[in-house]
Amino acid sequence: MRERERERERELLLLRSTFASSSMGALLLPLPLLSFLLFVAFVRSPSFVCGADSSSSDDDTSITPIPRDLYRSSDVLLHEIKALVARHSDSLNMESVRAGSKGYLAEVVVVTYNRVKKHISDKVKFRILMSFGQHGRELITSEVAFRLLSVLTEEHIIPGTEPTTFQNMLDNLVIKVVPMENLNGRKLVEAGDLCERRNGRGVDLNRNWSVDWGKKEKDYDPYEENPGTAPFSEPEAEIMRKLSLSFDPHIWVNVHSGMEALFMPYDHKNTTPSGVAGRLMRSILEDLNHRHFQDKCLVGSGGGSVGYFAHGTTTDYMHDVAKVPMSFTFEIYGNLSASSKDCFRMFNPVDKITFDSVINKWCMAFLTLFQEGPDKLNDARLRVSTLSDERALNGAIDPRFMEDNRGRMRMEVLELGMRELRTYFRLFMLSTILLMFMFCSRISKTKNRQQLTSLFTPQKQDHRKQEQFRYDYF
Ligand SMILES: [Zn+2]
DSSP states (O other): OOHHHHHHHHHHHHHHHHHHHHHTGGGTSOHHHHHHHHHHHHHTOOOOSTTOBOOOOSOTTOOOOOOTTTOOOHHHHHHHHHHHHHHTTTTEEEEEEEEEETTEEEEEEEEEEOOOOTTSOGGGSEEEEEEEOSSTTOHHHHHHHHHHHHHHTTSSOOTTOOTTTTHHHHTTEEEEEESOTTHHHHHHHHTTOTTOOSOTTSOOTTSOSSTTTTOOOTTOOTTTTOOOSSTTOSHHHHHHHHHHHHHOOSEEEEEEOSEEEEEESOSSSSOOOOHHHHHHHHHHHHHHHHHHHTTOSEEEEHHHHHSSOOOSOHHHHHHHTSOOSEEEEEEEEOBTTSOTTOHHHHHSOOSHHHHHHHHHHHHHHHHHHHHHHHHHHHHHHHHOOSHHHHHHTTTOOOTTTOOOTHHHHHHHHHHHHHHHHHHHHHHHHHHHHHHHHHHHHHHHHHHHHHHHHHHHSOHHHHHHHHHHHHHHHO
């Protein structure tokens, strides 16, 4: 989330709270008292977004350092992830993907959760892809990633839950977790650049994707939103693109912090996908909002909810190009009253109680998503009635109903062929009309010349001219 966006969000919340507290009493209270209440509302505005932390820092000019007792360094976190994977080699594996461009090297670690069961083929499992830490300064997201892996392997139990509750549904899932997508950017943050969100060479990885890439709004921030020199110019984005296309997930979640919200496409325009696909995503988000966040989260399209359009984002690509039927961006924490210079506090909880509460709350929400996602997708597939809706959901393959995604590939090839046929037919019709037009215009010219000739020449010459014009045509 950008700082400008946070300022706007803060203004919006202030306005909302002001309006909420003044609208009922406005008819009854005298003006001076109303003004006083408005002032108080401005000064003490409560937070509205998902219960985000609005407690102000003690000193607006102070910069909060990384609380090392709460947050592990990236090296320690990677080491602990590796150890966790080693302890659970029956359900976890880890790969490290490296790529480079023009001397810039990046490494993305991918942890796959897949409990091998002989009676369930991997090919028919429901696939979920999640990325954490795409922006360097959002350290809390990677802590959630680690805790989620610990919960999946039953090393950690979320307070108030039965460990067996989710175990059966996990047999049907393959979950790929990218705990720190932007390792190079994060290292800059750990070295003291607490406001850095971009990768190790100054590119915003959530603007480097191909859908509507490079478009600049009037309020475009060239520093924070540097989209790179071309779509996928950054190795981190290219690694993630290849991963998404080869894994072909049913659910994509891009996990960020800076506010608390549940977003669906689109980020680059003020609309959400139409038809069954859009309704499916919205229904899932509203359900999560109700069950875990008391309906206080912002829910809807990123572009429509945040107050500005973002171009070249990952979630728009996942929906539009990778055809992931459920593509989301979750914003898991934000301190709306922190100073805009106090980046760590803006994007990450700094006390133990909030830290644990955020992590547990979002791990629970993810488990609900894993449980509800496959069922809701099946329901949506059964309700599908139009071709466009069917295409939008074709990536959504349920283990119990579909064998693999070959059907979708066939549909796409068929659709491509039909599109080409339609183009050829249109070209044929256009050229026919052009020929007819030329033919008619020559006939009318011929007639005109005949009429003119008949005025000045005898009948015999007129016949010869007619023959000559016929010859010109054929
Ligand atoms: Zn972010």
